[in-house]
Amino acid sequence: MQPINHIAVLTSGGDAPGMNTALFAIVKTAQQQGIKVSGVRKGYEGLIDNDLVTLDCKNLQQSMHLGGTVLKTARSERFRTETGRQQALATIEHNNVDALIVIGGDGSFRGCLWLSHITNIPYIGIPGTIDNDIAGTDYTLGFDTAVNTSMQCIDNIRDTAESHNRVFVIEVMGRDSGYIGTYAGLTSGADSILIPENDKDIDDLLLKISDYHSEHAFIVVVSEGDEIGVEHVCEKIAAVNSNIDLRVTKLGHLQRGGNPSAADRMLAIRLAVQSVKALCAGETAIMVGILNNKVSNTPMQDVVKQHVISDELQGLLSVFCR
Incomplete structure (x- = not known):
């Protein structure tokens, strides 16, 4: 297992309250392990354009309570192309990035899978979307x-x-x-x-x-x-x-919009800490989520599926709305 010295983190797709909290917790955890963390601006677009900034724990602490994402975010059409992904790989290699953490939804995680076809760099996903539509976790950041x-x-x-x-x-x-x-x-x-x-x-x-x-x-x-x-x-x-x-x-x-709730902040902290620990333990190609109030790891290929409405919730709808 190669040691992790430099993690790049990006927020991709639609913004969600709790993303800034997750960024702070990632950097806080990584710094305690002596790991450098760079932020990729504007999601996969920034990975293509080599738009990386060094993340500072103290600055992120001042924004962890804010909605949105200080790294900005975007939906990247260029990353859907082979040329775009090769440019992203060049950025990773040029900056000596050892691992990648992606905070986003199912489209963002598909981007991870596409990238894994051309590089063996370890990557971890953190579910960040208000829609709560990702399998492998009971709740997503922002929901x-x-x-x-x-x-x-x-x-x-x-x-x-x-x-x-x-x-x-x-x-x-x-x-x-x-x-x-x-x-x-x-x-x-x-x-x-x-x-x-x-x-x-x-x-x-x-x-x-x-x-x-x-x-x-x-x-x-x-x-x-x-x-x-x-x-x-x-x-x-x-x-x-x-x-x-x-x-x-x-x-x-x-x-x-709006400041993330206490529940979203705690979820962000738990998943962010687990993402860094998982990388340090040699894990890759997984999403960290929360199942039955316990942090869990799910293979990335299994999370790009719909998080279905449970029978219990359907039953509640029957009681209250019919």
């Missing part, structure tokens, strides 16, 4: 913060909805996963939750709202990946009940 942000927004919307007896259709993020919609909807007491994983939920909604004439608000949470979409949901609602006062709100990118 808890995004859920809390969404829940607070829905609570606020309910205040005004109650004042006017309105029906609100609220779109939350999550890409093709219904985790944010499920958690934010359940914890805010939504009357209906529509997620990509359930194609029958629209029928339940229309049945409930067809004779709706309450003195209270009616809240519908729709995951952005739901194939029907908020516009068609509103059309279907209006078709079965034309007497309601209907409004639409898309929460959008505010769900990605």
Whole structure:
């Protein structure tokens, strides 16, 4: 096993609260082992362009509580090409990088797998995405913060909805996963939750709202990946009940921002420390995650799969939203 003297770390894809905490914890752990850590700016784009900076533990300590990522991030089309990956490899070799830590989602981890076809450099993935859509971990960095942000927004919307007896259709993020919609909807007491994983939920909604004439608000949470979409949901609602006062709100990118929650900060610290320890122990081609509240290592080829909604969560949706 080759000794690890220089780790490069990058944040890739969509930003997620907790990334800065992870960067701080990686550098803190590595420095105690005498390992230099460089940050790659703008994800794989920076790896292609040789845009590396030495990371300082003290500076990162001042930003560990902030959302976003101080390293910046990007989605790299160039890294999808053989030329781009060869340029990235040249950066690794030029800077004598011994190992790579990638914080991101499934697309970022596919980048690791592509790179492994042309180099044997050890690499570790840390799941960082608000969508919580990666297999091999119960929770990803940023998910808890995004859920809390969404829940607070829905609570606020309910205040005004109650004042006017309105029906609100609220779109939350999550890409093709219904985790944010499920958690934010359940914890805010939504009357209906529509997620990509359930194609029958629209029928339940229309049945409930067809004779709706309450003195209270009616809240519908729709995951952005739901194939029907908020516009068609509103059309279907209006078709079965034309007497309601209907409004639409898309929460959008505010769900990605904000200071990470305590849960996300602790998750970031645990996974970051494990990532450095795993590299020092000779591990490679794995993602560090959290399963049953224990840190675990999962082969990288197994994590680029959908993190499915559990039967327990589906059961909760049946109880509260039908």
